[in-house]
Amino acid sequence: MSDLDDFKATYFDECSELLTELEEQFAAIEEGERGADRLNAVFRAIHSIKGGAGAFGFSALVGFAHAYETLLDYVRDGRVELTDDVVNLCIRANDIVADHVNAAQSGEDLPADYGAEEKSRFDALARGETASEDDDMGGEMVEEFDIDFTPVMVNLDGGGSGFAAGEAPVEDVFEAAPMEAADGQWEIRFTPHRALYARANDPLLLFRELAALGTMQVRAILSDVPPLSDFEPFAVYCAWEITLVAPGLGEEAIREVFEFVDGDCDIVIAQAGIVPGAGLDLGDFDAAPAPTEPQEPDLSSLLALTEEEVASPARPAEPLPSFAPDLPAEPVGAQDKFEEAPALSFADLAAEIPPPAPKIEATPVAAAAAKPASSEGEEGGGRSVGVQSIRVDLDKVDRVVNMVGELVITQSMLTQQMDETLRARYTELVRGLEVLAQTTRGLQDSVMAIRAQPVKSVFSRMPRLARELATKTNKKIKLETIGENTEIDKTVIEQLSDPLTHMIRNSADHGIESPEKRLAAGKPETGTIRLSAEQAGGNILIIVEDDGAGINREKVLQLARNKGIVAADITPTDEQIDQLIFAPGFSTAEAVSDISGRGVGMDVVLSNIKKIGGSVHVRSWTGKGCRMTLRLPLTLAVLDVMLVKVGGGPYVVPLSSIVETMQCSRASFERVPSGGRVLQVRGEYVQVIDLGQRFGLSTQTAPDDQFVVLCETEGNQKVALVVDDIIGQQQVVIKSLEENFERVEGIAGGTILGDGNVALIVDVQGLRTTHLHQNAA
Amino acid sequence: MEALSLRDDVSDKSALAGQNTLQLIAFSIGEQTYGVEITTVREIRAWNGATPLPNTREFVRGVINLRGTIVPIFDLRARFGDGQTSPTKNHVVVVMSVGDKWVGILVDAVSDILTVSKDDIHNVPEGNSIDTELLNGIVTHESRMVGLIDLHAVVSGAKMDG
Structure with missing residues (x-):
């Protein structure tokens, strides 16, 4: 059981990666990059999600993904045009797939008809364009080649597996006539390859699934089973013929059963009514006397087949002029197509043919032959082409x-x-x-x-959020992301998701105005939220910017006064008012919407960001917009600090916040009426915090021998810390105080010095805010 | 280093101890003897100074580095309202786990490992509020009275305003 859980966990990990990939691909597709590789990436992602979902029995997800996949497939081979409408539908579908994945992960049930509307639209699109072509395998194989060419079904087992002459070698049909079930009797020939068993698939399970579709008869074809002495343990000798009676059943449904062994077996499905005899003389597909050599297909017959293909009058001339004459012609029979071509050996042989080798490589035939062999790489491990990676705890x-x-x-x-x-x-x-x-x-x-x-993993979740918000608020919102390749520590990234969500919600709900208001204000109808990441020294700046109305300071201040966050006799500066939106329990929304306005959002931002050692700053321009900046540490593990002494104990101040240090005797302090001190630095008055005093420590150091550490906190606010001595700079590893104790006011954590003693990290931002609170009290 | 691990030799004794008995580590503060259940004790080390924490009550002596982890040290004497200990090298820090946290308690000396019967544990007599607050019970061992420390109570209320 726990094993299965492990697999599930891995699957969900992969899903989230794949969903991220989907977002990325569609972001590019939306921008107009509609190349085949984009679509293929999308197709692969959906296919992988579906595959895993099938293995774990998430049937709702499988169903939806399958419909989606079918549509993608048609889009891929051009049967459905990729219009903006289709793109939007796909983007919506991604969201639904994500919801399904989430539901599966949390064990919840989505409503049965969830996504049904989209699903029916997929079907409509697929049907509308391809009423007469109802086979998704064809597309899967053609996709990568623009050249007009007929895909070849190949048999990895070698020519002999079950298709001895005289039996019913029925070729899979890619452009078959409409195959609507007349009397609902299907003949299925199922020839598994070695790979099928190697992947631990069990034909019995497939048969059971088939049996669920209707009345079924299975006959094993044992003609290829050798005498026991010749038995190879891993070879595949058995094939099956299945007669399935299921009125009203489409070929699609049968194919679906074999979905997960696709490529690892040969499936021939024919309708009994249409296929007279044993499947000979079919309209579009021919039963040809297959190569009779049971095990090793020889070169000549293969090449002959190739020539057939090339010379086939039914096909437009293919770029093989110099190839064909070199081949020892040995016609097998009059046929438009050949069938059983062992993929691996064919590819090998093709490569070995001496003179026109490069041309052969370039031919679609060779490529097609090689493809099924590598189809697994195509479907599952497509990423391996790029960066190799391992999963590490x-x-x-x-x-x-x-x-x-x-x-x-x-x-x-x-x-x-x-x-x-x-x-x-x-x-x-x-x-x-x-x-x-x-x-x-x-x-x-x-x-x-x-x-x-890269912050991409968080950023990529945001476009969806913006879309949903736009729908819910009836606003037009465009989300731009910049610098999504900026790299940050993983822990920081994990902590970013909630704050960013809240910030974007806030922008969408409170910042961006309704389209009418925007037009009236002379702004474009569509509001823009710009999400950007950049590195600035030892910090990462994440900026959420909108071109909305900005913060309504009057309202904020009034609300803050009403809620007792700001005392009545204090008049904060504009900037301080802006920061008030981060106060706990604060909300300016007149009506509480289900998006934001419950007053829990923005203080979550602040607390989350503080937890990872970052800070938040907001700046607003009335009528023009609002910018929120998150300043985050590049890494959480090691901090460059200045080691100082206060009251005999060691303290460290993060170097990133220090502007300069000076001796107290050289600093010019001024008294303010309240009795506190301010420091005058280059014409600027800076609040002074005596750390010894603040921390309740007695100091023997004469005031003139003390030092001033000038620090910069969020929003370019400066604060001067008075310390007893400055010892030097060093790097420290941050240790949590909360792990065994609790949070201490003014202390951001602890660290262990080279001599084994603990030094405390001064929380500069925290000192300043507690100071403000004390003043307000 | 100066840390002395008790875990190994203790395990034999706990095996001997019946279900109805309790093994205690007894330590002294002045004349008074206190005990904590032996299973909560992680290690015992000599006092080697601590980094004081600002804005905390006087019984929080500060934090020490215990092999890379920061562990707070509580002065048990100060916790009982008897003024801060003036620790020397001979004073001892008993490191134990309280819930999922590790804390150290500064005491004068560790005296013994006691095996007591659970039936011998008495309620703390009403009266001194600090005692009732910080002790789980009282047990008599060889005519000595041993107060059973309620660790959760000892480590709570460490903040200045809390």
Whole structure:
């Protein structure tokens, strides 16, 4: 059971990757890139989702995915035109597939008719265009070649498996006449290949499934079974003929049963009414005396077949002029098509033919022959062409990251131990330490790179959100994403999803105006939300920007006063008002909509972002829009810090927030009426926080010997921290205080210094906000 | 280092201990003896200083580095309202797990491992509110009174305003 759960977990992992891929592909398709590879990628993704879903029995998902896949298939081979309408339908379908996947994952049931409307539209589209062509395998094989060419069904088992002359070698039909069931009697010939068994498929299960469709008779064809002495353990000797009586059943339904062994077996389906005798003399497909050599198909017959193909009058001339004459002609019979062509050996042979080798490679025939052999790669492992990757448990990576962090610290500690006398005496040691320092750096960077992921994985979920929001709010919203390849630590990315969702909701619900209002304001009808990511030094900036109405400051302030968030006698600056939207329990929406307005959204943003060591800043322009900036650390594991001393204890201040440091004796403090101090720096007055005082520590250091650490917090607000001493810069690994204790005001966490002692990380932003609260109180 | 692992030799004893008995690690603060159930104790180490935490009550002595993890240290004497301990190298930190957290408790000395019968555990007499708040019960062992520490109560309320 737990094994199955493991597989399921992997499947859902893959699904989320595939769904992300779908979003990406359609983003490109929407932009107008409608190349075949895009469609193929989409098709593969849907096919993989469907495949897994079938294995786990998520029948609703399978059903929907199958209909979707069929449509895609028709689009792919051009039977359905990829109009904007179809693209929109597909995008909607992706959402539904995602919902199905989610439902399957959480074990919920979606309404039975969920997605039925889209499904029927798929069917309508597929039917409308292809009423007379009802076979999806054909498309699957043609897709990649623009050349007019008839796909070849090949048999991996070699020519002999069950298709001895005189039996019923019925070729699969790609452009068959309409095959509506007349009396509902179907003849199915099922010839499994070795691969079918190798993939642990069981024909019995297939038969059971078939039996569910109607009354069934199965006959095993044992004519190829050799004497026991010749038995090869892994060879396949048995084929089956099935007579299925199921009135009103379409070929499609039968094909569906064999969906998952597609490519690993030969399936011939014919309707008994239409197929007289044993399937000879069919209108479009011919029963030809197949190569009679039972095991090894020989070159000549294969080539003959190829020539047939080339010379076939029914087909437009194919680019094989110099190929054909080289072939020893040995006509097999008058036939438009040949059938049994063992794929692997054929491909090999084709490549071995000496003179026109390059041409052969380029021929569709060779490609087609090679294709079924690699079809598995096409369907499942298509990604392997690009970057190779392995799945690793995040815990394992984290363990490495932690150890590398410790290593970095030990290394910096060692370096600190080297004083001048040591340096002079042990030059080799010094050199060794320098190399060690370099290597550790490199190691650290590489390890961090493992955890880093493009923000794309989060960004790609947002277009869907924007679409849904647009529908719900009756607004026109366009979402633009920029810089989605920016890489951030995986943990940060995981924490980003909720905040981004809330921010985009907020923009869509409160920011972007209704189309009428926008037009009246002289703006384009469609509102734009721009989501961008960029790296700025040791930080990543994620910006959500909209061209809506901006924050209604009057309303915000009034609400904040009503809710007691801002005291009546305090007049905040515009910027402070803007930040108020992040206060807990704050909401400006007049009516609580189901999108946002319950007042829980934006403070979730703030708390989530704070949790990962980031900060949020909002800036609004009335009538023009609003910009929210998330500043996130590049990595969570290692922090560059300045080590300071306060009241005898070690504290560290993140280097990223430090602007400058100076000695107190050189700093110009001013008293403000309230008794506090401010620092004047280049004409700017900066709030002063005496860390010793704030942390309730006694200090023996004379005020003039103290230092000022000038820090910048969000929104370019500066704050001056007074500390007893500045010790130096170093890198530290962040350790959680909350793991064994609880959050401490003004402290962002702890870290372990080279001497094994714990130093506390000063939460500069937190200090400033608690300060404000205390003032307000 | 100075840490002394008790886990190994203890396991034999727990095997001997019947179902109705409880094994305690007893430690002293001044004249008073307290005990905690031995299974909660992770390790015992000598006091080696701690980094003080700001904005916390006086019984929070700070945090120490326990093999890469930050563990808070509670001064049990201060917790019982008897003023802060002035720790020396001879003072001992008992590291134990409370729920899923690890905490250290600063005591004067670890005295013994006691096996007591559960029937011998008495309720804490009403009266001193701190005692009733922080003790689960009282047990008499060889005419000594041992207070059973309620670890959850000891580590709660560490914040200044909480």
